[in-house]
Amino acid sequence: xxKNSNSYIFIYASVMVVLxxxxxxxxxxALKPLQDKNKENEKMINLLSSIGIDAxxxxxxxxxxxxxxxxxxxxxxGEELSTYANGELTGSKRAFGVNLKTALYNAGKxxxxxxxxxMDNNGETYYVIPLFGKGLWGPIYGNISIESDKNTVAAVNFxxxxxxxxxxxxxxxxxxTDEFKNKQIFKDGEFTSVSVVKGGVDMQTKVAKENGVDAxxxxxxxxxxxxxxxxxxxxNYVKYLKQEDK
Amino acid sequence: xxxxxxxxxxxxxxxxLTNPINVDNPITKQVLGICSALAVTVKLExxxxxxxxxxxxxxxxxxxxxxxxxxxxxRIRIIVQLVVIAALVILVDQVLKAxxxxxxxxxxxxxxxxxxxxxxxxxxxxxxxxxxxWPAFLDGLGNAFGYAWILVAVAFFRELFGTGSxxxxxxxxxxxxxxxxxxxxxxxxxxxxxxxxxxIIWVQRSRNKDxxxx
Numbered sequence: 001x002x003k004n005s006n007s008y009i010f011i012y013a014s015v016m017v018v019l020x021x022x023x024x025x026x027x028x029x030a031l032k033p034l035q036d037k038n039k040e041n042e043k044m045i046n047l048l049s050s051i052g053i054d055a056x057x058x059x060x061x062x063x064x065x066x067x068x069x070x071x072x073x074x075x076x077x078g079e080e081l082s083t084y085a086n087g088e089l090t091g092s093k094r095a096f097g098v099n100l101k102t103a104l105y106n107a108g109k110x111x112x113x114x115x116x117x118x119m120d121n122n123g124e125t126y127y128v129i130p131l132f133g134k135g136l137w138g139p140i141y142g143n144i145s146i147e148s149d150k151n152t153v154a155a156v157n158f159x160x161x162x163x164x165x166x167x168x169x170x171x172x173x174x175x176x177t178d179e180f181k182n183k184q185i186f187k188d189g190e191f192t193s194v195s196v197v198k199g200g201v202d203m204q205t206k207v208a209k210e211n212g213v214d215a216x217x218x219x220x221x222x223x224x225x226x227x228x229x230x231x232x233x234x235x236n237y238v239k240y241l242k243q244e245d246k
Numbered sequence: 247x248x249x250x251x252x253x254x255x256x257x258x259x260x261x262x263l264t265n266p267i268n269v270d271n272p273i274t275k276q277v278l279g280i281c282s283a284l285a286v287t288v289k290l291e292x293x294x295x296x297x298x299x300x301x302x303x304x305x306x307x308x309x310x311x312x313x314x315x316x317x318x319x320x321r322i323r324i325i326v327q328l329v330v331i332a333a334l335v336i337l338v339d340q341v342l343k344a345x346x347x348x349x350x351x352x353x354x355x356x357x358x359x360x361x362x363x364x365x366x367x368x369x370x371x372x373x374x375x376x377x378x379x380w381p382a383f384l385d386g387l388g389n390a391f392g393y394a395w396i397l398v399a400v401a402f403f404r405e406l407f408g409t410g411s412x413x414x415x416x417x418x419x420x421x422x423x424x425x426x427x428x429x430x431x432x433x434x435x436x437x438x439x440x441x442x443x444x445x446i447i448w449v450q451r452s453r454n455k456d457x458x459x460x
Binding site for chain 2: 003004008009012013016017020023024027028031034035038041042057164165166167217218
């Protein structure tokens with residue numbers, strides 16, 4: 001057989017492509033349930049860690065239902081569109097299932113439906129806001145938990161897909177995330193968010209000390225991404241957070 | 247194979263395994279895979295994980311290509327090789343996501359980078375296309391080890407001097423910093439990996455004059 005004839009090449013290529021497609025599709029279908037379970041677990045672990053509870057893949061869902069007060073989806077006026085508490089769902093959708101990227105995109109167009117997690121730990125209530133934004137090379141994400149005064153930051157955690165190792169990737173480390181503790185998202189009743197600032201919070205005048213944290217040297221763009229992410233995500237919750245204060 | 251007269255670990259086969267580690271090293275002699283040697287050597291941990299992934303993809307890919315070698319039309323052989331690499335890498339990625347989620351999260355970008363690793367294409371083209379599966383497997387292993395030790399050596403140097411730690415654990419004691427020792431930020435930048443690789447090449451060639459091209 002002439003292996004360089006056009007028909008051989010076409011047949012060879014088609015068979016190969018179909019075969020590879022079948023192998024990859026079946027691998028994907030077979031492994032999908034496990035992969036989704038892992039993603040769900042990770043989401044729960046991250047939510048739990050933002051209120052100071054360490055969980056692993058084995059006990060994540062148990063601890064999550066124990067510490068969850070309610071999941072809510074809020075609209076632009078801070079009203080609850082749907083609520084999920086004690087295993088009962090009021091409204092159309094659980095906040096846990098909301099795709100944050102889509103929700104933020106829709107919020108930008110004026111259709112606000114943002115997820116919020118109200119959790120408790122040792123009797124303290126925390127409002128956990130999920131975050132999603134742009135880093136230097138790819139998406140960055142995380143959670144920020146606000147204490148019951150709806151102003152003070154209890155903790156944050158971040159994740160990233162492809163920030164530079166040793167530089168931007170350091171945003172996930174405690175050395176950076178611990179800085180956010182006890183910072184405030186409001187100043188004189190106005191929403192300011194928490195900003196990541198260059199050159200040390202103490203040395204500058206742009207941002208009040210309680211609204212800023214030190215950036216990581218060498219990762220300006222990732223840190224700017226963190227600032228934008230915090231602002232753009234949290235601004236959707238301002239009305240909700242202020243409203244219950246009254 | 248039954249008709250194989252050559253023993254599994256004949257001197258020739260052993261050479262396939264050991265040569266790439268030293269005299270025929272993929273990075274320092276064949277100058278393949280330099281790009282990933284720059285990208286993943288900022289820290290030791292990703293360097294090790296990357297080496298392991300390349301080991302899996304390169305040795306299995308070599309075997310698969312070697313089995314297919316008589317059927318591949320030579321005009322589209324590069325495309326066939328690429329499809330094999332891409333399919334293997336996606337499979338590895340999917341399996342990691344399902345069974346070793348934490349590892350897959352650390353690897354994220356690096357898994358994709360394996361596809362572009364020129365060592366894999368280089369060995370498919372130079373060796374697996376013309377050799378039987380078993381030697382091809384050994385060649386894959388040997389080259390992956392040769393790649394791995396350079397990566398780990400460079401990453402060791404860069405993490406130690408760049409961040410003062412190894413595998414994320416602090417190595418250089420605080421007292422050093424108090425005296426005035428400062429981490430070398432330059433080491434974290436890609437060009438320094440080239441200097442490190444060049445130093446290894448220099449040492450290697452000054453010890454073995456056969457490697458010096460005229």
